[in-house]
Amino acid sequence: MESPLKNFAEVARKFCAWAETQPVSTENEVKTAIELLANLSSAxxxxxxxxxxxxxxxxxxxDEEWRVTYNRFGFLPxxxxxxFFxxxxxxxEEPVIGDLADDLADIYRDLKAGFWLYDRGHVKEAVWEWRQSFQTHWGRHATGALYALHAWSTNESIQL
Known part of the structure; x- marks a missing residue:
């Protein structure tokens, strides 16, 4: 059985690879985002x-690399x-506006920072980076984006 850390790294690499590729179709992008966000949070x-x-x-x-990633996620529907905060x-409190492309680009940025450590053999530091940034930053982005995408796909009758 694979260790939880290796599983997380594998899922996180899939997310990063997806962020670095060209979009396929709207429905495929939504399904991929939902699957990866759920798997990242669980892992x-x-x-x-x-x-x-x-x-x-x-x-x-x-910031330039982040902007490219942000623009890539503009393909979503x-x-x-x-x-709400x-x-x-x-x-x-009043509702606020979430930004799906910002959510996904920020998750990508936080995961890449962890991989910078992980790929250089600083495993303990990478895990701390990923877990800490999940708790304080990308976890909110992931759950907000997951909720919004799931609601949209349900309203559009897209089978997940």
């Missing part, structure tokens, strides 16, 4: 916290969706 939660390791930070992709705060 990172299955990993163990290995501690901090050395004080290293993964190299982040440039919609870009903006309604969401704290959905449990019912009736106490």
């Amino acid at each position: 990172i939660l299955a990993t163990s916290n290995l501690g901090f390791g050395e004080d290293l930070e993964g190299e982040r992709i440039s 919609f870009n903006y969706y309604s969401t 704290n959905p449990a705060n019912v009736g106490k």
Whole structure:
């Protein structure tokens, strides 16, 4: 059986590879996004916290690389969706606008920073980077995007 860390790295590489390819069709892109986002979230939660390791930070992709990725995700059937910063705060805050391309491009950037460490043998540091950035950043992007894409596909009668 594959270790949870290797499984996460495999799923994360699939997400990054998808982000680096040209879109196929709207329906295929939506299905792929839903599958990868669900698998990423599940896989990172299955990993163990290995501690901090050395004080290293993964190299982040440039703003230009991020913009290319953002534009690539513009192929999806919609870009903006309604969401809340704290959905449990019912009736106490106004909805805000989520940006699907921003969600996916930010996830890509955070995963790539972890791979910069992982591929150089800094496994403990990579796991900390991925888990910490999931908790504080890309986890919200992943769950928001997953919710929006699932709702859209249901409304459009797309079979998942």
